[in-house]
Amino acid sequence: GVFAHLEMLEAQAHEAAVKQEATxxxxxxxxxxxxxxxxxxxxxxxxxxxxxxxxxxxxxxxxxxxxxxxxxxxxxxxxxxxxxxxxxxxxxxxGISGKLTKRGVCFCISTAYEGTYLDSYHLDLLTKPEVRIHRHSIPIFIPLEQIARKYLQTDIRRFFSVLSDHLNAYVGRRYQADQLQEHFSDQIEGTLQRNSLCNLLVFNYKVWSESKPFLFNVRLLYGDVCCSLPTEVVISCKVDAPSSLAEMATAHSDLFRRVALHRAFRAFRSAEEHVD
Missing domain, CATH: 1.20.58 (Methane Monooxygenase Hydroxylase; Chain G, domain 1)
Structure with a gap:
């Protein structure tokens, strides 16, 4: 049933995660x-x-x-x-380093996901007559100006904390999508669609039921842009699909909300191998 399938997927996802956790x-x-x-x-x-x-x-x-x-x-x-x-x-x-300059401080924000270092972004601040941003390499879809207006003059630590959360969540979502395309392209049907912020992913992937392949269409929405896991998951299939696929879709949807995208697909693949 759906609970047994879900428990098996969760156990396999947990086992894969444990292997990569810190010693x-x-x-x-x-x-x-x-x-x-x-x-x-x-x-x-x-x-x-x-x-x-x-x-x-x-x-x-x-x-x-x-x-x-x-x-x-x-x-x-x-x-x-x-x-x-x-x-x-x-x-x-x-993950934030800085060095003093003649006019202020130049900061470097390093991002990572699951222990893998990803991109670094730079932010050059002037401190006189008041703290302000001189130049930066923050992506345009990160709400830097909004965060600066709220925290830069009153709480610089909070400013960097919020900015770092946005950047790490973004690179985390992008990393998951990249890993999915790189390691599970044989299961993906067509093109994985994503926006610049990677907070909306839409793609099709193959599943097997009764020895026949079927396509799941999935839509992942990351309502919290400071989070790397989706807040909304919608999975659909053809109307004439076997009833067992409804249980599978429910289990997959739950796992997408709990673990990284590529880890979920690793669990799917492992489950299929056990069935075979």
Missing amino acids: EQQEEKLARLKARVQELRRQRDELRAKVDLQQKGQLGKEGPSADPAQPSARAVLEWKAKSVKAMLQIFYLT
């Missing part, structure tokens, strides 16, 4: 990186508090009568520099 060594490395992030955030908060005190005039002025225990203007500048470097280090651990 214990990678998990330990991730834990160390998280600890480093926490330490950098603590240092950043301390530096920010000291700079705030200086700006509010609560620190003594530099001079012969100044309290030697209180930082000088030079020390405050050093704190500011360390704060910027700490922020860049935190960004680096999340």
Whole structure:
């Protein structure tokens, strides 16, 4: 029945996913990186508090009568520099690197999907008289201006977090479509149709029932553009198709919502081989 078929597909998809998951060594490395992030955030908060005190005039002025225990203007500048470097280090651990320029900061946003590094995008920010975008390589269909208007002046970390989510989700969807065409072209009938943002995919693929081939037409809609899995799946077949295909379509639809597109097709192929 449909549940047994679904359980088999899920088990096979899970087995394939487990083989490619991070090893214990990678998990330990991730834990160390998280600890480093926490330490950098603590240092950043301390530096920010000291700079705030200086700006509010609560620190003594530099001079012969100044309290030697209180930082000088030079020390405050050093704190500011360390704060910027700490922020860049935190960004680096999340796939974002940056370097100071004469007029601001140049950032590089690296994207990845399932541990595979994909594209890198650049964003050059000017910091005076206010933070603004000077130039960039972000695709035109990513709502950069909208994200900038909402976060760039008030919360730059949130700005990069949202922008990174958009970019990683986009390259993730594109990567899945590319993998499908590269490794499962024998199952795809005709051309896989997709838009620039890869949040709408339409294609036909072959399935077998009662030793006969049939075509499923599938439409995948990614309503959440910050997600790499579809929010809506529609699968249709010919009217005169066997009733067993309705159960198969339901199982396939559910799997498309749960796992990456190419992993789902790997599970389909494995299921057919077991049947044979």
